[in-house]
Amino acid sequence: MAAVLAIGLTGAGVGAGTAMAAGQANARPDRAEIEAIVRNYILSHPEIIPEAVARLEQAEARKVLASNRAAIETPFPGATAGNPAGDVKLVVFFDYACPYCRQGHADVQKLVREDPKLMVIYRDFPVLSPASTEAAMASLSAATQGQYRKFHDAMFDSPGRVSLVRTMGIVKGVGLSEERITADLSNTALKAELDRNLLLGRNLGLTGTPSYIIGNRVLSGAVGFDRLKEAVVAARAEKER
Incomplete structure (x- = not known):
């Protein structure tokens, strides 16, 4: 019983660590995600293009x-x-x-x-x-x-x-x-x-x-x-x- 409990606690710890790592990864979007965000914003606001070019x-x-x-x-x-x-x-x-x-x-x-x-x-x-x-x-x-x-x-x-x-x-x-x-x-x-x-x-x-x-x-x-x-x-x- 104790062995089973220990294994359970260890698994819980691993699961929590995995969740934290996933949260950290989500908090730092990679280059592809950033480019997608920028692209979608530009497509939604095309009026900024002439302004950017002019600047x-x-x-x-x-x-x-x-x-x-x-x-x-x-x-x-x-x-x-x-x-x-x-x-x-x-x-x-x-x-x-x-x-x-x-x-x-x-x-x-x-x-x-x-x-x-x-x-x-x-x-x-x-x-x-x-x-x-x-x-x-x-x-x-x-x-x-x-x-x-x-x-x-x-x-x-x-x-x-x-x-x-x-x-x-x-x-x-x-x-x-x-x-x-x-x-x-x-x-x-x-x-x-x-x-x-x-x-x-x-x-x-x-x-x-x-x-x-x-x-x-x-x-x-x-x-x-x-x-x-x-x-x-x-x-x-x-x-x-």
Whole structure:
């Protein structure tokens, strides 16, 4: 009888130990269980995917922008607008042949009028046609003559498709030297500036025009005045923290 009781107690002890071990195992789910939980949550809440992707893209953008900040925010002399000592810099990558850049130009002009502390840096980014490159070279030549804004505004404010004839017509219309502009169409130093802009755009992952760099944000396309203004406000708030 005693032997039977001892065996019973031993079995009970083994059973209790097994139950405790099982409880501990259940308290620590393995990798497969965790992955299943995560998968089921994502399937039940698919709206978190775009948010997660956006956060990842923002984190990557911050890294790329930080490593290229000096190149991004150091303008070609004269290719600027707004306050030269502005607390926030809005960098515009554009192509004169881009109809969306024409729309974006109006938005940027409005921002400059409303925000006296904003600096705008223009980066000629001719990607659409040879005529885009000719217009960009004329644009940089205008900058060396201290007339960048006059030429830049006229290119976007006047109607017509970009061509060398139209570009030279605007050159004449704003009072620039046609001889100087014509010579500068093959200026190697100006061409090097365009090449730097194109390389910078590739490093930043820009896929088209217009593209805007504001603080730690990259905005692509004609995003409109409100989104540009929101980005400027956010960039200013980040600098004040």
